Amino acid sequence: MTGFNITPLNSSLEPALTEKINLKTKPLGALGKLEKLALQIGKIQNTLSPVLTKPTIVVFAGDHGIAREGVSPFPQEVTWQMVYNFLQGGAGINVFARQHQIVIKVVDAGVNYTFAPHPDLIDLKVAPGTQSYLHSPAMSAAECDTAISRAAVLVEQLHKEGCNVIGFGEMGIGNTSSAAMLMSLLCNLPLEQCIGRGTGLDDKGLEKKKAILSEAMRTQAPADKSPLEILRTFGGFEVAMICGAMLKAAELKMVLLVDGFITTAALLVASALHPAILDYCVFAHQSNEQGHQQLLAYLKADPLLHLGMRLGEGTGAAVAYPVVQSAVAFLNEMASFASAGVSNKD
Numbered sequence: 001m002t003g004f005n006i007t008p009l010n011s012s013l014e015p016a017l018t019e020k021i022n023l024k025t026k027p028l029g030a031l032g033k034l035e036k037l038a039l040q041i042g043k044i045q046n047t048l049s050p051v052l053t054k055p056t057i058v059v060f061a062g063d064h065g066i067a068r069e070g071v072s073p074f075p076q077e078v079t080w081q082m083v084y085n086f087l088q089g090g091a092g093i094n095v096f097a098r099q100h101q102i103v104i105k106v107v108d109a110g111v112n113y114t115f116a117p118h119p120d121l122i123d124l125k126v127a128p129g130t131q132s133y134l135h136s137p138a139m140s141a142a143e144c145d146t147a148i149s150r151a152a153v154l155v156e157q158l159h160k161e162g163c164n165v166i167g168f169g170e171m172g173i174g175n176t177s178s179a180a181m182l183m184s185l186l187c188n189l190p191l192e193q194c195i196g197r198g199t200g201l202d203d204k205g206l207e208k209k210k211a212i213l214s215e216a217m218r219t220q221a222p223a224d225k226s227p228l229e230i231l232r233t234f235g236g237f238e239v240a241m242i243c244g245a246m247l248k249a250a251e252l253k254m255v256l257l258v259d260g261f262i263t264t265a266a267l268l269v270a271s272a273l274h275p276a277i278l279d280y281c282v283f284a285h286q287s288n289e290q291g292h293q294q295l296l297a298y299l300k301a302d303p304l305l306h307l308g309m310r311l312g313e314g315t316g317a318a319v320a321y322p323v324v325q326s327a328v329a330f331l332n333e334m335a336s337f338a339s340a341g342v343s344n345k346d
């Protein structure tokens with residue numbers, strides 16, 4: 001399921017948007033990255049007066065077989081326990097989403113736990129966790145495809161309900177390992193440079209993570225280096241769902257808020273399939289996870305915030321959202337030299 005119809009941004013409005021931005025009551029370029037953001041969002045929506053509606057962050061949760069090999073300081077059950085925390089409104093993402101009136105959706109992409117039905121939990125479970133890719137591919141091709149399609153259907157639904165700006169979060173103990181494997185293969189970078197401390201490994205833990213992932217790379221790296229084959233071998237259900245959700249969101253010309261290391265790795269797969277997706281992406285922040293800076297550089301991304309965050313869940317996207325709102329607000333509401341009767345420079 002990779003047949004998404006993602007079109008590069010139409011630049012026909014660019015001159016008019018640029019003029020509108022330049023004629024605001026400010027020196028040229030004085031609003032810095034907000035100006036680039038206003039131009040991008042105007043082009044995404046193909047209008048001089050964009051609006052952001054029903055901002056939503058979808059948090060996908062999934063478990064990783066590799067977590068049982070000792071690549072994270074935290075046990076696998078933290079994934080399902082955090083899902084309950086999301087449902088109870090107590091996680092970091094809940095706090096920032098409430099602060100900025102962002103809707104949160106929580107999805108069971110493939111958690112190794114049987115949840116009792118809950119009105120706010122969206123059950124898209126593919127399987128109770130992936131296989132450990134130390135021994136076999138994480139997913140079958142069919143499972144990977146199912147994850148991508150189910151997430152795409154969800155995004156289509158959210159779009160129908162009026163959402164035009166969407167961020168993605170993840171929860172899955174062990175998923176910084178998946179992100180590192182995807183990054184190494186798709187950016188063609190040494191694995192060592194892509195592996196970080198995740199939730200806080202000490203030096204010894206980091207060495208163990210590197211040894212396990214190197215062994216997995218040595219024994220399981222697919223001969224077929226296509227993005228989908230790489231995703232099914234080393235990804236996770238939540239990573240595949242984020243990839244599918246992003247592809248559908250770009251097809252629907254939504255504004256995509258890209259969070260940290262894991263969500264950027266999902267985007268890496270999506271952009272390998274459909275490079276035009278990058279036109280729709282706003283990079284919220286640079287995470288402290290080793291590798292994220294290089295991953296962003298590979299995608300030629302210029303993140304809005306550098307706060308030293310390394311939590312995931314979509315928290316970087318939520319914290320950056322007011323900046324995105326400011327870009328749209330100045331474009332719509334700020335006076336021009338003419339309307340305010342302010343003299344422009346000669």
Ligand SMILES: Cc1cc2ncn([C@H]3O[C@H](COP(=O)(O)O)[C@@H](O)[C@H]3O)c2cc1C
Pocket residue numbers: 071072073074078082170171172173174175176177197198199200311312313
């Ligand atoms: C309590 C807690 C809450 C979290 N929220 C996000 N993550 C983050 O940490 C995990 C990835 O790191 P690693 O690869 O080292 O396991 C993911 O679940 C990610 O979302 C959390 C991790 C913990 C422990």
Ligand SMILES: O=C(O)c1cccnc1
Pocket residue numbers: 176198199259260261262263287288289292309310311312313
């Ligand atoms: O960059 C992230 O989003 C991140 C980093 C470490 C752990 N979890 C998430």
